[in-house]
Amino acid sequence: MRHEYALYVHKIPVGVLGASGYAGRELCALIQRHPRLTLAYATANSQRGETAQLPGGGSVTFVAADDVTLGHATLAFSALPHGASAEWVARAREDGVKVVDLSADLRIGNGSSDGIPYGLTEWNRQAVRGATLVANPGCYPTSALMAILPLLEQGLVADGATININAASGVTGAGLTARLDLLFGEVTENFRAYGVGNGHRHLKEMRAMVAAMPTDVDLIFTPHLLPVARGILSTITVPLRAPLSDPLAPFAARYANEPFIEVSPDLPELRHVQGRNVVRLTVRRLEGVRTPTIQVFSAIDNLMKGAAGQAMQNANLMLGLDETMGLPA
Numbered sequence: 001m002r003h004e005y006a007l008y009v010h011k012i013p014v015g016v017l018g019a020s021g022y023a024g025r026e027l028c029a030l031i032q033r034h035p036r037l038t039l040a041y042a043t044a045n046s047q048r049g050e051t052a053q054l055p056g057g058g059s060v061t062f063v064a065a066d067d068v069t070l071g072h073a074t075l076a077f078s079a080l081p082h083g084a085s086a087e088w089v090a091r092a093r094e095d096g097v098k099v100v101d102l103s104a105d106l107r108i109g110n111g112s113s114d115g116i117p118y119g120l121t122e123w124n125r126q127a128v129r130g131a132t133l134v135a136n137p138g139c140y141p142t143s144a145l146m147a148i149l150p151l152l153e154q155g156l157v158a159d160g161a162t163i164n165i166n167a168a169s170g171v172t173g174a175g176l177t178a179r180l181d182l183l184f185g186e187v188t189e190n191f192r193a194y195g196v197g198n199g200h201r202h203l204k205e206m207r208a209m210v211a212a213m214p215t216d217v218d219l220i221f222t223p224h225l226l227p228v229a230r231g232i233l234s235t236i237t238v239p240l241r242a243p244l245s246d247p248l249a250p251f252a253a254r255y256a257n258e259p260f261i262e263v264s265p266d267l268p269e270l271r272h273v274q275g276r277n278v279v280r281l282t283v284r285r286l287e288g289v290r291t292p293t294i295q296v297f298s299a300i301d302n303l304m305k306g307a308a309g310q311a312m313q314n315a316n317l318m319l320g321l322d323e324t325m326g327l328p329a
């Protein structure tokens with residue numbers, strides 16, 4: 001008799017709520033390519049019953065959230081809009097499902113985040129690992145905080161300084177919303193600021209993270225709309241306590257063992273990061289100013305490290321898997 005040996009690898013069922021959106025489809029694509037996960041359900045609202053092609057190949061058929069048993073998944077990603085997400089997160093948790101929430105509803109600084117780890121993975125890994133619920137950071141905050149936190153943690157920023165974050169995002173950052181100002185004719189060959197006046201909703205989570213650091217600083221954040229589909233480039237001006245002989249050194253030291261943070265002497269470009277789960281950073285010293293000042297340049301793909309990719313990093317940790325599993329580096 002011939003014996004056949006097969007290596008049976010159990011796949012973990014995971015669900016996506018809001019799967020027809022930009023972040024949701026990216027998540028479905030990551031799950032379909034993941035060696036240890038299988039897609040239990042993919043929900044949508046207006047696109048219920050429709051089948052969509054996924055980025056990088058494959059397809060998915062959406063079902064209404066009311067028609068799925070949330071408990072059929074071990075973990076669910078909520079890629080629902082702000083306001084709609086918290087209720088579904090609560091329902092999934094009642095059914096014993098672990099959740100990564102991509103919306104702002106449960107993020108630090110947003111009012112209802114008590115004890116819920118903020119999933120900026122490289123800064124909160126231990127809390128994420130044991131968590132049953134994680135609030136995934138916003139895309140702009142991921143780009144900005146990765147650039148600011150090493151300097152604050154190492155006490156290098158001037159006390160009371162104002163850190164100025166100028167950032168530009170591709171249009172998928174606004175989601176699949178039908179809005180006049182997001183029509184092709186309004187966006188293409190154009191460039192403009194929005195959310196000016198330092199009141200953008202992403203400031204709440206950035207301020208909350210910065211407030212936990214030893215130096216007291218102000219943040220100014222000005223977002224811009226870029227005529228590209230995906231990617232964020234942030235240019236961040238930081239007044240220092242004293243000049244730095246090697247301004248890249250604090251970043252190289254902090255991120256030395258981080259597979260998804262690329263510290264490089266070269267200026268980052270969107271083409272370096274599109275489709276990849278990475279933050280790419282560099283630093284320049286500024287000439288001709290009284291206070292020693294540096295600029296940090298940070299690039300991410302808003303749908304990967306800014307949304308689905310980072311959510312997958314967190315989910316891997318919550319499920320006891322290797323953090324990098326199934327992620328394009």
Ligand SMILES: NC(=O)c1ccc[n+]([C@@H]2O[C@H](COP(=O)([O-])OP(=O)(O)OC[C@H]3O[C@@H](n4cnc5c(N)ncnc54)[C@H](OP(=O)(O)O)[C@@H]3O)[C@@H](O)[C@H]2O)c1
Nearest residue numbers: 018019020021022023044045046047079103173175176307
């Ligand atoms: N886009 C980004 O770069 C980015 C980055 C970081 C975080 N996020 C956050 O991730 C979440 C998803 O963002 P997105 O850009 O992917 O949004 P999106 O493209 O607008 O997609 C939203 C999804 O939620 C569904 N939906 C909308 N209203 C619903 C409701 N009331 N009940 C149930 N389902 C509903 C939509 O389904 P139908 O279209 O079928 O109605 C769609 O599947 C948001 O909270 C966003 O802030 C986005």
